[in-house]
Structure formats: C-alpha cells, structure tokens
Amino acid sequence: MPKLVDHEERRAHIIDALLRTAADSGLHAVTMRSVAIEAGVSVRLVQYYFDTKEQLLLAALTRLAVRMGERVRDRVRAAGSSTAPRDIIEAVLLEAIPTDEESRTFHLVYTEYAVLSVTDPALAGQSFLAAPNEMEGFLVGQLAAAQQAGDTDPCLDARQEAVVLLAVSAGLGLSVLLGQRTADDAAAVLHYHLGRLFPDARTSEGL
Structure with missing residues (x-):
C-alpha cells in the first residue's frame, strides 16, 4: 500500500529549509533551487507547493x-x-x-x-x-x-x-x-x- 503523503509536513519541511538558507546566506541569496538543495528535494517538488519564490517567502514569514x-x-x-x-x-x-x-x-x-x-x-x-x-x-x-x-x-x-x-x-x-x-x-x-x-x-x- 503506497505511503500517504503528509502535505503539511512537506510544506513545513520546505519552509524550514528556506529559513535555514536565509539565516545562513541572507534572503537575497534564496532561490527555489537553493531551498530545494537544503531540503533535499527536487525543485519541481518545491514548485508543486509554492508556485513562486514570493509565495514561499510569505509562507515562511507566516510560520515565523x-x-x-x-x-x-x-x-x-x-x-x-x-x-x-x-x-x-x-x-x-x-x-x-x-x-x-x-x-x-x-x-x-x-x-x-x-x-x-x-x-x-x-x-x-x-x-x-x-x-x-x-x-x-x-x-x-x-x-x-x-x-x-x-x-x-x-x-x-x-x-x-x-x-x-x-x-x-x-x-x-x-x-x-x-x-x-x-x-x-x-x-x-x-x-x-x-x-x-x-x-x-x-x-x-x-x-
């Protein structure tokens, strides 16, 4: 039986990766690719949950x-x-x-x-x-x-x-x-x- 995907957990995982990247390198250095690398997922998966970098930034701010x-x-x-x-x-x-x-x-x-x-x-x-x-x-x-x-x-x-x-x-x-x-x-x-x-x-x- 396929494992059920916890979408909220995945979103949180990606957001946390953005926060770590921003804390280490600054918001100016954050890209969809850098977040994907930090999260250990594909860029496509990041884009699945967040259409744009702006959406990801705002989601991260809300979480903070x-x-x-x-x-x-x-x-x-x-x-x-x-x-x-x-x-x-x-x-x-x-x-x-x-x-x-x-x-x-x-x-x-x-x-x-x-x-x-x-x-x-x-x-x-x-x-x-x-x-x-x-x-x-x-x-x-x-x-x-x-x-x-x-x-x-x-x-x-x-x-x-x-x-x-x-x-x-x-x-x-x-x-x-x-x-x-x-x-x-x-x-x-x-x-x-x-x-x-x-x-x-x-x-x-x-x-």
Missing part, C-alpha cells in the same frame, strides 16, 4: 510569526497570571533578544523581510508589519495597569514609554545579531532600563 507569537505567549504564561505588569513587560521584551538558534533565525530573517518590504510592494502590505503596532498596544495596557497599581510614575506617558521600550528592545536585538554585545549583556541593559521605570518593583525569579 506564528512560532514567535507562541514563544511570547509561553513567556507570559511562565510569568504567571498574578505577575506584576513590570515582569510581564520584561518577559515579552526579552523575546526581542536572540538567545537561541530559533530566535536568532527569526530576528535575522524578520529584519531582512522588514527592509525588503520598503521596496517590495508585495511585502509592504503584509500583516506581519502590523506586529509592532500590536505589541505597542499591549505594552501601553501593561504600563497603564502598572500606573494604576502604583508601580510606576502616574505622570508618565504610557504610549511614549511603550514606543521607547520597543525601540530599546529592537536595538538591543540588532546589536546581538551584529555581535556588538552578548544576549546576557543585552538582557542586563533591558533590565536596567526597566528598573528606572519601576524603581520599587521586584521581578519574579527566573526572568
């Missing part, structure tokens, strides 16, 4: 976004439902710092996608570009909750502080990718900055 969203939610859950907003904010922002191979691949490829979207109309309209706006809204909510709880200065502009936090975490993540500092050093800088926003707050162990 879903996985990193799961990682952020895992960090928030690990912080606990009764955890203070300061700890939740730190848990979320730490995900912007590449600490392992998966997060390094995400941030490297995501950065390349973002730059490419500036000149590629097909990428410019994709939903992944809205992720920073969604995160900004989330941080505003957490900062507002912290102000209500008396954990930070009630006179702070929560929106402006959220923008600064995102800029700091993104810059730290990029500095790790560029080898300017280690992930531990970047996390220490983030911890220091949050300590200025929440001078009297205590963080949960393990964050």
